[in-house]
Amino acid sequence: MNDVIPVTLLSGSLGAGKTTLVNHLLSTADDTELAVLVNDMGTVNVDAELVADGSELDIDDGVAELSNGCICCELQDDLETAVVRLARDRSFDHLVVEPSGISEPAPIAQLFTTESRVAALYDVDAIVTVLDTPLFLDQFSDTTVPERRGTDADRPLSDLLVEQVELSNVVLLNKADQCTDDELTEARSLVGGLQPTATQIETTFSAVAPDRLLGIDRFAATAIDSLPGWQRALSEEEAEHTHDHHTENHDEHTHPDEVYGVSSTTVCRHQPVSPDQFATFLRELPTGVIRAKGTVWLAGSDTRITISQAGPSITATAQGPWIASLPAVDREMYRSNRPDLPWHDEHGDRRTELVFIGTDYDETAIETELTNTFVDAAAAVPPETHPFPTEEGEETVLRAP
Template identity: 65%
Template sequence: MRTDTDDGRPVTILSGSLGAGKTTLLNHLLSNAGDRSLAVLVNDMGEVNVDADLVAEGSELELDDGVAELSNGCICCELQDDLETAVVRLARDRSFDHLIVESSGISEPAPVARLFTTESRVAALYDVDTLVTVLDTPAFLEAFAGEDAPERRGDEDDRPLSDLLVEQVEVSNLVLLNKADRCTEAELEEAEELVGALQPDAETIRTEFAAVDPDRLLGAGLFDPDRVTDLPGWKRALESTDGEGTDHEGDGRHDDHHGHHHPDEVYGVSSFVYRARRPFHPERFAAVLRELPRSIVRSKGTAWLADNEMRVSIAGAGPSVRATAQGPWIASLPAVERDMYRSNRPDLEWHDEHGDRRTELVFIGTDYDEAALRKGLEDALVTDAEWEGALEGPFPDEQGAAVVVREP
């Protein structure tokens, strides 16, 4: 976390879906900043940066006096260089106490945070204070119920809203459950439970019209740069197991039956890790993913698929599941390349017969039948007769390719 000895100006990074209330929150912070002098960087995907206009209109700031706007792109991808230039220019030309960066509704906060924490001219000028996600709570609940709310997206981003919400929540230090007045007490408790499952360390605040004490967001010092990639509940679940399971009759299967984990008893959620050293039959595995119970709010990991030399990552968020080919298994590479990779990664877990090929999946949820899901996964593994055969399925086999295995 930040300390009083840090020299950089503190930065609060806001994320959240379009319409969640980020601009309302910005105006609230600007109107209640007290003695703080704030600079605001606003990004929007439209040709005209409406959000920046609204912020300027609702505050004492002018567009050319403390508000830097970036249009026609996402600040964490194609406009990364422009973001760096903008924040450096702000530090050089303006006098202010705290910077607030509002990322667009279709971007994740982690890449923005990395700009401020990696070795760069930006990191020398700023210190990330808190990552804040603003949720449209009714839409958040609907997304996980399979009723995906509409969301503006870039041309190449067809991910469902639940994917984006999960990634925004998973790296947050503080989550605002906005529009709480439109939810029942039971719905708010459900939303808090979902957030707790996705990010056990995040604080949650129920808000109406994004009204929150500025001290909870500005100068809170909740961000820890050493843990930005280790915060999500699924990673915590992976790290809580030792990976030592039982080989089934020496046939290469390896299942972790000790991978059950309670992320936080307060939230009533649990997780388990499934590991195997035998590939999945692609069609049977796809069927398991399509039939995951609705109470599974997050599924994540790497799958080994028969007749496919790609490491396939699985990312499920609520009712949607996507599969992406990350790259070839090291064991599938020519001997020279394989040995080079292994020499550079001495800690790589390596099986005498299968090398690095393995399945490692995390499931997080509430009120699900773990035994039934484990059995479904076991039954989806290839049989001895199938192992060497040509098998087809919906999963990608070219690096970088992605498919939607289950629609919301």
């Protein structure tokens, strides 16, 4: 066994086929000794029972289970303890972590890359997302099937599905047998637009050769070519203007980039938007836009707002003050620590920077309608009320499924 143990992190909605995949790997990965850590949201760890029932392992022999919570948050300490104990007490070649279907993969990956006790023992090999492909398509279609929508009343499923895909190295388009060829093509397009570098594999009952998932060394926490589609587009835009110190506003810059049939449009201006008009613009985004993400400068406000749209859901989060609004000493100290921070001579870091990713949507109309929300920074008067959050960390739902 190697000194550092490779780890595969699984993500995917409830019922997508993660447990089926785990059992498939346990029964077919003949040359690899697997340890599996599974987590369920109930008081009885159903997934662990299913894994044990589907393999030759006993529930306490190679399967460590955590119950009563999500391992990326409530049971973070328990997860750390469990994986350290596994490495200490058992000999195995590869760890597979199957979290609850409503877990985000990023915090789990961070545990294996930033926590010294764990990072010294493990190395993330890949993040694999198992998609319920028909459900995934439902989330971004004109007619959503209500009874198939949701696993978490506090958060739209489309948000979670998008984030799981965006952080993936490999995406299994599971339940492919329930889709037509056109639907599979559409699913590939959507996944490709959200995460261009992910390997896509069509599966039925999560059946895939183990060597396509294990020991593939695909995870790179900071690699630029692993960025999600939206972040890649914004990074390219920022690179163009990082060292721009002119006083004039930038006009819109659109970079249509056909990736798997999905185009992206990026808009960047050192100019504020009217809160009410911008909120209306967001709520009326066409269904062809599957993902919108970015930072917004609200007229009359010193609070930086981030926007996250995933299919039918749109949320706005207050991230704290613009650096340009801080006292001079704090502002200069922050800038000295962030020499690559995009900075405008007049407006500093205040900017509206958004990317839109979608298929079959009118890019020109998006640009025009967004342009109509911009207002003059000097003449902008803060509205008495608006639909966006004002306190740091506060989140507002602008459109719900």
